[in-house]
Amino acid sequence: MKKAFSLLLALLLTVALVACGGKNESKDTTDNETKDTGKTVDVTAMAAELAEKVKFESGEMKDLTDKMDLVFDLPEGTQGAYYRGDGETKEEIITARCASEKDAAALKSMLETQVADLLADAQRYQPDAVPRLENPVLIQKGVYVALCITDDADTAEQIIKGYLG
Amino acid sequence: MKNAYQGQRSSSRGRRRRGGGGLVAILPMLIVCLGVVSVLLLTGVLGGSEKSAAPKDPGRQTDPAQPTDPVKPTDPVTPTDPVTPTDPVEPGGYTRIEINGDQEQYPAVYRIGDSGFEMYTYVDSTAGKYASAVNAAGEKLTGVNVYAVIVPLSSGITLPDDLLGKDIFGDQKKAEEKIVAMLGDKVTAVPLYDALMSHRGEYIYYRTDHHWTALGAYYGYRALCQAQGITPHALTDYRTEEFPGFLGSFYKDSNKNEQMGANPDTVVVYRPVTTTAQLVFTDRKGQETPWRIIYDVSDWDSGMKYNTFIGGDNPFTVINNPEVEDDSVCVVIKESFGNAMVPYLVDHYHTVYVLDYRYWSGDLQTFVREKGAQDVVFINNLSAIRNSSLMGDLQLMVG
Numbered sequence: 001m002k003k004a005f006s007l008l009l010a011l012l013l014t015v016a017l018v019a020c021g022g023k024n025e026s027k028d029t030t031d032n033e034t035k036d037t038g039k040t041v042d043v044t045a046m047a048a049e050l051a052e053k054v055k056f057e058s059g060e061m062k063d064l065t066d067k068m069d070l071v072f073d074l075p076e077g078t079q080g081a082y083y084r085g086d087g088e089t090k091e092e093i094i095t096a097r098c099a100s101e102k103d104a105a106a107l108k109s110m111l112e113t114q115v116a117d118l119l120a121d122a123q124r125y126q127p128d129a130v131p132r133l134e135n136p137v138l139i140q141k142g143v144y145v146a147l148c149i150t151d152d153a154d155t156a157e158q159i160i161k162g163y164l165g
Numbered sequence: 166m167k168n169a170y171q172g173q174r175s176s177s178r179g180r181r182r183r184g185g186g187g188l189v190a191i192l193p194m195l196i197v198c199l200g201v202v203s204v205l206l207l208t209g210v211l212g213g214s215e216k217s218a219a220p221k222d223p224g225r226q227t228d229p230a231q232p233t234d235p236v237k238p239t240d241p242v243t244p245t246d247p248v249t250p251t252d253p254v255e256p257g258g259y260t261r262i263e264i265n266g267d268q269e270q271y272p273a274v275y276r277i278g279d280s281g282f283e284m285y286t287y288v289d290s291t292a293g294k295y296a297s298a299v300n301a302a303g304e305k306l307t308g309v310n311v312y313a314v315i316v317p318l319s320s321g322i323t324l325p326d327d328l329l330g331k332d333i334f335g336d337q338k339k340a341e342e343k344i345v346a347m348l349g350d351k352v353t354a355v356p357l358y359d360a361l362m363s364h365r366g367e368y369i370y371y372r373t374d375h376h377w378t379a380l381g382a383y384y385g386y387r388a389l390c391q392a393q394g395i396t397p398h399a400l401t402d403y404r405t406e407e408f409p410g411f412l413g414s415f416y417k418d419s420n421k422n423e424q425m426g427a428n429p430d431t432v433v434v435y436r437p438v439t440t441t442a443q444l445v446f447t448d449r450k451g452q453e454t455p456w457r458i459i460y461d462v463s464d465w466d467s468g469m470k471y472n473t474f475i476g477g478d479n480p481f482t483v484i485n486n487p488e489v490e491d492d493s494v495c496v497v498i499k500e501s502f503g504n505a506m507v508p509y510l511v512d513h514y515h516t517v518y519v520l521d522y523r524y525w526s527g528d529l530q531t532f533v534r535e536k537g538a539q540d541v542v543f544i545n546n547l548s549a550i551r552n553s554s555l556m557g558d559l560q561l562m563v564g
Contacts, residue, residue: 086524087524087525088449114553117553121555125523
């Protein structure tokens with residue numbers, strides 16, 4: 001009886017230790033997957049290329065990366081870039097590298113809300129901006145997220161996919 | 166002879182020898198095992214409880230009863246009558262308003278007869294952004310009086326009592342209280358819920374449009390004056406004019422509802438007491454245009470008549486009143502609800518600057534210092550305050 005009990009405890013302890021090791025392994029796997037999905041992407045370069053090569057009605061897109069934290073509640077550890085056109089056009093570029101895929105998914109969800117809010121305002125006050133807000137280019141791949149609001153969606157999508165794969 | 170104790174000791178020693186050695190061996194293992202299992206359960210490794218360890222959604226925090234996206238297009242839903250509110254309304258002595266007409270819900274408006282009402286959801290995160298921006302202005306603009314005028318929507322004031330508190334119409338009094346509670350001591354809050362509720366039987370909101378009327382804005386102006394400690398003009402001090410035939414945003418949102426079309430709004434205006442004030446606005450293309458504070462929109466398209474006020478939504482507007490012979494300057498930061506309130510301020514300042522934060526791209530602190538403003542007045546409606554994009558614009562402006 002005592003031996004059986006001892007064996008049971010030992011087994012339980014072993015299972016617990018294996019579970020710990022299993023969690024660590026999955027974390028490593030996640031990290032590896034993240035790294036493997038990337039080739040590391042330069043999100044700043046991606047945003048700059050979008051600002052340069054995509055046609056925007058605003059003309060020049062303003063680099064507001066240093067104020068990105070004011071506008072967006074970014075997940076901790078996120079690095080990104082932010083460009084904006086004039087307020088009437090609602091044109092925007094946001095590129096980001098998050099600390100995890102989960103954070104990237106959360107950021108994508110937040111940006112979907114952002115676009116919906118932009119659309120709600122445009123429907124009342126800037127009807128010309130509505131078509132581009134109804135068709136934003138919003139892509140998440142692994143830890144990376146990119147949003148581009150523009151009428152030139154094809155070019156934007158091509159550039160983003162060139163970086164993210 | 167062995168004493169009884171010795172006899173007992175020897176027999177118990179014997180018993181311990183038989184069973185106690187095993188217990189001593191098992192006990193540490195048991196303790197370690199239980200400790201490890203407890204730790205693992207708490208961290209969610211065992212039992213698949215990864216959800217419990219997940220971080221909170223960094224995005225919206227909404228009232229549990231509210232829909233998350235009231236603007237998403239859906240087929241119109243006609244609720245069955247009678248409507249049972251989830252939270253009975255305490256009139257608090259205010260005029261009671263009854264449901265008067267058929268009801269229909271569209272993606273962006275709820276119609277009762279010939280009147281539209283905007284569905285409303287309080288969003289704590291974006292309210293926090295609003296408060297953060299206004300508080301930052303209060304902190305940075307030392308020596309300047311910063312006011313925050315918070316304007317409820319018609320769905321919080323003139324909505325029939327039996328619908329107030331229905332889940333698509335969030336409680337705007339509570340929303341206002343939460344927002345005011347977020348404002349710091351460098352900002353003077355000017356909440357308008359009670360002021361407007363006490364006049365809810367009057368024509369203070371358009372039926373076919375989401376804006377308040379000039380009369381509603383007048384009560385907002387009075388509340389601001391009270392906060393500023395100045396005496397407002399009486400309504401009878403102003404020359405009035407009427408522009409009938411206004412069919413605004415709700416008319417469009419309700420697919421040009423026949424009842425609204427048959428009973429359009431009338432834009433009643435109250436011209437400033439001053440007759441010599443001059444307005445110039447800078448439009449979105451950067452062109453400066455002299456304009457009137459109240460423009461005769463009699464012949465304008467039925468959907469455009471709210472633009473009678475200060476030339477509509479322009480990034481930058483300046484109004485000079487030579488009849489105020491001091492250097493008083495007020496800077497108003499607004500979206501479109503502010504347009505109807507600005508004309509009342511013209512009589513109190515030598516210069517009023519009006520900045521629409523959605524389109525103006527300057528730095529507020531720099532601007533206020535350059536212009537030597539004594540007062541900065543934020544005029545923002547609750548629909549804007551729940552819009553994350555707009556509140557991001559406001560934060561960019563304040564910096």
